[in-house]
Amino acid sequence: xxxxxxxxxxxxxxxxxxxxxxxxxxxxxxxxxxxxxxxxxxxxxxxxxxxxxxxxxxxxxxxxxxxxxxxxxxxxxxxxxxxxxxxxxxxxxxxxxxxxxxxxxxxxxxxxxxxxxxxxxxxxxxxxxxxxxxxxxxxxxxxxxxxxxxxxxxxxxxxxxxxxxxxxxxxxxxxxxxxxxxx
Numbered sequence: 001x002x003x004x005x006x007x008x009x010x011x012x013x014x015x016x017x018x019x020x021x022x023x024x025x026x027x028x029x030x031x032x033x034x035x036x037x038x039x040x041x042x043x044x045x046x047x048x049x050x051x052x053x054x055x056x057x058x059x060x061x062x063x064x065x066x067x068x069x070x071x072x073x074x075x076x077x078x079x080x081x082x083x084x085x086x087x088x089x090x091x092x093x094x095x096x097x098x099x100x101x102x103x104x105x106x107x108x109x110x111x112x113x114x115x116x117x118x119x120x121x122x123x124x125x126x127x128x129x130x131x132x133x134x135x136x137x138x139x140x141x142x143x144x145x146x147x148x149x150x151x152x153x154x155x156x157x158x159x160x161x162x163x164x165x166x167x168x169x170x171x172x173x174x175x176x177x178x179x180x181x182x183x
Contacts, residue, residue: 007083008084010081016134032117032118043110044091045109058077062095065113109173112126113126131176
């Protein structure tokens with residue numbers, strides 16, 4: 001996996017993306033490095049039946065991306081910037097192990113995802129069916145004290161592409177999805 005995804009903490013800003021084609025054209029003009037394009041990503045979220053992970057603001061998922069073949073076990077939290085992920089060889093095997101340990105899959109979330117690199121920033125364009133388009137600007141680090149400066153850098157970069165604070169989406173995709181499904 002790319003060095004872009006190495007670190008204990010993730011500085012990330014997610015935006016509602018008004019026009020994915022325009023944004024992609026802008027990225028292409030800036031000669032971004034392509035990591036994955038139009039992958040189908042499936043995240044299976046796990047917790048115990050009484051939700052102790054969610055209570056601690058921890059999210060655990062198993063992610064599979066096709067056709068790239070990327071498979072990850074991801075734990076986010078308890079702070080909003082903490083993100084740990086490891087490559088795995090077999091998603092189904094890991095999901096079976098979690099089930100054996102008493103965890104239950106309580107949500108499966110699918111999206112279309114493309115990832116681009118602009119210097120040390122990874123830019124993700126996501127589409128959640130029935131919900132809409134989003135763009136994420138992110139940088140991973142092991143130094144928690146760098147997070148504030150990295151957020152400033154991400155916002156400055158995003159503003160060059162026409163994003164502003166009014167377009168920031170503070171909810172996770174899981175929260176967005178669950179709120180849309182509850183309506």
